[in-house]
Amino acid sequence: MKAIRIHAHGGADQLRYEDVEEPRIASPNDVIVKLQAAALNHIDIWVRMGATGMQIPMPHILGADGAGVVAEVGNGVKSVRTGDKVCLYSFTGCGECEFCLSDRDFMCIRVRSLGERLDGTYAEYVRVAAENCFPFPSYMTFDEGAAFPLVFLTLWRMLVTNARLQPGESLLIIGIGGGVASAALQVAKQMGARIIVTSGNDEKLERARALGADHGINHRRRNFAEEVRNLTDNRGVDVVLDSVAGEVWQKSLASLAHGGRLVTCGATAGGEPNDDLKRMISRELKIYGSTLGSREDFRQLLSFLEVSKIRPILDRKFPLREAAAAQQRMEEARQFGKILLQTSK
Numbered sequence: 001m002k003a004i005r006i007h008a009h010g011g012a013d014q015l016r017y018e019d020v021e022e023p024r025i026a027s028p029n030d031v032i033v034k035l036q037a038a039a040l041n042h043i044d045i046w047v048r049m050g051a052t053g054m055q056i057p058m059p060h061i062l063g064a065d066g067a068g069v070v071a072e073v074g075n076g077v078k079s080v081r082t083g084d085k086v087c088l089y090s091f092t093g094c095g096e097c098e099f100c101l102s103d104r105d106f107m108c109i110r111v112r113s114l115g116e117r118l119d120g121t122y123a124e125y126v127r128v129a130a131e132n133c134f135p136f137p138s139y140m141t142f143d144e145g146a147a148f149p150l151v152f153l154t155l156w157r158m159l160v161t162n163a164r165l166q167p168g169e170s171l172l173i174i175g176i177g178g179g180v181a182s183a184a185l186q187v188a189k190q191m192g193a194r195i196i197v198t199s200g201n202d203e204k205l206e207r208a209r210a211l212g213a214d215h216g217i218n219h220r221r222r223n224f225a226e227e228v229r230n231l232t233d234n235r236g237v238d239v240v241l242d243s244v245a246g247e248v249w250q251k252s253l254a255s256l257a258h259g260g261r262l263v264t265c266g267a268t269a270g271g272e273p274n275d276d277l278k279r280m281i282s283r284e285l286k287i288y289g290s291t292l293g294s295r296e297d298f299r300q301l302l303s304f305l306e307v308s309k310i311r312p313i314l315d316r317k318f319p320l321r322e323a324a325a326a327q328q329r330m331e332e333a334r335q336f337g338k339i340l341l342q343t344s345k
């Protein structure tokens with residue numbers, strides 16, 4: 001089969017389009033999926049550069065997200081059959097620790113995930129464990145089925161499992177435009193939340209309004225914490241989603257109502273923000289760190305998608321052989337939505 005592999009860490013020039021042996025069933029629980037599409041994530045670039053600090057076997061196939069059709073199953077597999085359309089949950093733990101035994105493989109210290117310690121989805125075929133194959137959303141295309149898992153799983157755990165956003169509550173999303181932020185907007189809108197977004201880019205604020213944001217604040221022109229107070233009769237919002245941190249962290253805290261929750265899955269502007277402890281205490285604020293998600297989060301998400309019929313936002317699709325150009329587009333932040341690779345011929 002054709003696949004994109006790296007033989008060493010480095011720049012996009014390390015991505016090699018080459019002939020690779022097809023994955024085979026190695027244990028009774030294995031499933032071979034013929035991929036129709038793969039989607040890019042920033043983790044692909046960090047793995048390529050060697051920035052995760054993780055030892056990975058070389059040569060290595062990148063890619064955490066993909067969707068396709070089951071081509072072959074091991075003799076112990078009952079949950080899926082040859083010909084099933086599937087989307088993929090990418091984490092496999094040790095199967096023995098307290099996290100794995102409670103379905104939270106992604107917290108396992110020995111976790112292996114597609115494109116990191118396991119060969120990934122920049123390929124025509126991928127091998128996964130049966131319990132990582134999930135029913136394909138009935139209304140989605142293969143491109144959409146490849147695009148949504150990692151981003152939507154991350155935001156579902158942030159907003160629903162951790163921050164417990166409720167219908168009718170207000171949500172402030174810092175820095176709309178990124179994959180997780182845009183998906184959070186789509187999901188929160190369907191849940192019946194009132195949504196305020198910030199960006200330094202008016203075009204992104206316009207797009208956010210089209211996706212359902214009630215208010216957009218350009219944080220280059222205005223202090224968003226003051227603006228949030230104005231928009232909420234000086235109350236503040238129930239939940240802030242801030243994966244920017246750095247300088248904006250204090251303003252995010254200042255935007256919260258009494259008992260408000262701040263949830264974060266990243267710190268693009270700096271990982272050591274100044275906490276306003278006095279405010280956190282007097283207002284009983286809560287802060288949730290959040291990362292990835294469990295199979296149970298994924299199951300809940302799939303049910304929600306089937307009802308809400310949300311479609312992930314797609315940017316552009318590249319042939320598999322042009323994976324380097326696709327990654328460059330992501331590194332230069334030129335995309336709006338998910339970048340895809342056509343893995344099938």
Ligand SMILES: [Zn+2]
Binds near residue numbers: 095096098105109110
């Ligand atoms: Zn484990």
